[in-house]
Amino acid sequence: MSERKDKKKVIGEPMTDEQIKVFLDNDPEAGVDADFHSLMRAYRSLREEDFERFLGFFTAAGRRVDARDPAGHTLADLIADHVRGADYLDSLRRHGG
Structure with a gap:
């Protein structure tokens, strides 16, 4: 599969706030705390600097x-x-965990 010249893959580009906030909304499996699920999902998916930003949004939302x-x-x-x-x-x- 060849890569289209107008669709180059970008790795390491900073995420927008909106992209990070997506990790606040999710549906955990039955019996799994929604806050824990969001944290684990963000940890597995985000770079450290983006995870730090996520935690700011997370705690500001009272999570x-x-x-x-x-x-x-x-x-x-x-x-x-x-x-x-x-x-x-x-x-x-730093965020109380």
Whole structure:
């Protein structure tokens, strides 16, 4: 499959606020806290600087950074040992997680 010259793939371009806010709205699986689901989805999908911005929108909307998964873990608990999770963990802590 060849890439169209007028549709070059852009990697690393800053996301708009609207693109980041998409991660606030989602439908979690039954039994999963909506705040936890949004946090995990954003963590898995966003670069650290975009995740930081997401957390600003998230907390401004009154959402809980310390939300827990069905097993009782926060996102901070789950990513504490991730090799590339340190910056994300710092962001969570700055926002009360």
